[in-house]
Amino acid sequence: MSNIDVVIxxxxxxxxxxxxxxxxxxxxxxxxxxxxxxxxxxxIHARRVLVITGHGAEQVEAVLAxxxxxxxxxxIPQLGTGHAMxxxxxxxxxxxxxxxxxxxxxxxxxxxxxxxxxxxGGQALALLSLNTxxxxxxxxxxxxxxxxxxxIVEDRDASSAxxxxxxxxxxxNTPVQLAALERAYQQxxxxxxxxxxxxxxxxxxxxxxxELVCGSDVEIDVNCVFExxxxxxxxxxxxxxxxxxxxxxxxxxQVLAFTHIDGEAQTIQIGQAARIGPFARLRPGAHLDDxxxxxxxxxxxxxxxxxxxxxxxxxYVGDATVGERVNYGAGVIxxxxxxxxxxxxxxxxx
Numbered sequence: 001m002s003n004i005d006v007v008i009x010x011x012x013x014x015x016x017x018x019x020x021x022x023x024x025x026x027x028x029x030x031x032x033x034x035x036x037x038x039x040x041x042x043x044i045h046a047r048r049v050l051v052i053t054g055h056g057a058e059q060v061e062a063v064l065a066x067x068x069x070x071x072x073x074x075x076i077p078q079l080g081t082g083h084a085m086x087x088x089x090x091x092x093x094x095x096x097x098x099x100x101x102x103x104x105x106x107x108x109x110x111x112x113x114x115x116x117x118x119x120x121g122g123q124a125l126a127l128l129s130l131n132t133x134x135x136x137x138x139x140x141x142x143x144x145x146x147x148x149x150x151x152i153v154e155d156r157d158a159s160s161a162x163x164x165x166x167x168x169x170x171x172x173n174t175p176v177q178l179a180a181l182e183r184a185y186q187q188x189x190x191x192x193x194x195x196x197x198x199x200x201x202x203x204x205x206x207x208x209x210x211e212l213v214c215g216s217d218v219e220i221d222v223n224c225v226f227e228x229x230x231x232x233x234x235x236x237x238x239x240x241x242x243x244x245x246x247x248x249x250x251x252x253x254q255v256l257a258f259t260h261i262d263g264e265a266q267t268i269q270i271g272q273a274a275r276i277g278p279f280a281r282l283r284p285g286a287h288l289d290d291x292x293x294x295x296x297x298x299x300x301x302x303x304x305x306x307x308x309x310x311x312x313x314x315x316y317v318g319d320a321t322v323g324e325r326v327n328y329g330a331g332v333i334x335x336x337x338x339x340x341x342x343x344x345x346x347x348x349x350x
Contacts, residue, residue, distance in 0.1 A: 003096030004117065006046040007088050010034055010103035011054025011075040016174045022056030024103035025063060026178055029185045030209020030227055032063060033172060036106035038070065043110035044117070047096070050088055051103070054078040097122055104172045107185060129167040141167040193220075201240075215251065229267070239277065247282075250274065250290065261286075271307070289324075303334075 014023025024034035054075040120126040142151040190203035205222040212226045215234035233251035246263035249270045256277030271290035285302030295312035303320040311328035319336030
């Protein structure tokens with residue numbers, strides 16, 4: 001279908017999260033719950049994505065401000081799901097199919113939604129529900145003997161008999177549920193990586209909070225966190241307890257234990273067969289060529305180390321260009337301070 005309009009419910013307060021942050025902005029895998037749902041909507045090629053905001057509307061809309069393909073409409077006051085859809089109707093065309101999603105159901109898959117759209121066929125109302133052994137806290141789908149839907153009842157309004165029903169769509173209502181969903185998400189990421197040939201020392205001790213792209217024969221030890229966009233070349237080995245964000249690491253490079261690499265807005269480039277760590281830190285602007293060694297308690301910021309250069313221990317390399325095969329000694333510091341600004345703050349010791 002090419003006439004799919006997606007409406008995402010994101011107006012709720014999320015009282016049980018016990019947080020001032022709107023529920024849909026809480027993070028799963030390093031991204032807001034809402035962002036996961038928007039990304040899935042993109043996979044089904046929706047022609048329009050409309051997000052209904054309400055509680056914390058300014059915060060939610062600020063997060064979406066850079067996404068020009070997303071429209072928002074506010075539900076003020078929040079009077080339930082039906083009322084929320086009433087706010088969206090004036091912005092919807094009557095020549096297509098409207099798919100309504102929840103901003104707090106981040107792991108729903110595009111193929112599941114495609115199956116729902118196929119079932120709808122552009123003509124009928126279709127409803128997606130899920131059977132779970134622990135339905136407490138969720139609404140119930142009430143059906144008759146022919147399995148036709150007759151009602152949707154909130155948990156707090158359900159009778160004792162209705163509370164025995166297990167149909168619902170898994171979402172996030174509490175920090176406990178968010179943590180459980182995070183583990184499920186990370187387990188999925190681990191399985192995906194291992195199916196591609198990545199060797200994980202312990203799949204249960206990996207966190208991917210962005211996009212991790214790996215070549216062949218990559219090994220990752222325990223308790224590693226990857227954020228933003230990270231690329232690991234063939235044969236890269238990551239030691240335990242490392243945090244790596246916004247970086248491209250060349251083939252054959254080793255990153256030893258307790259190393260922190262974070263390029264932030266400037267992706268860190270590391271060449272092939274380099275050796276980083278243990279206890280090293282690479283900050284924005286660090287650019288390391290092939291065979292560079294950065295050892296324990298060495299910090300590099302806004303500097304280029306050419307092929308074969310070494311800073312093996314206890315040094316700060318800031319705002320510098322280090323030539324090929326240079327041995328940067330222990331205790332050496334380079335930095336680029338504007339002394340015209342700093343000098344007036346320095347007191348005369350006399």
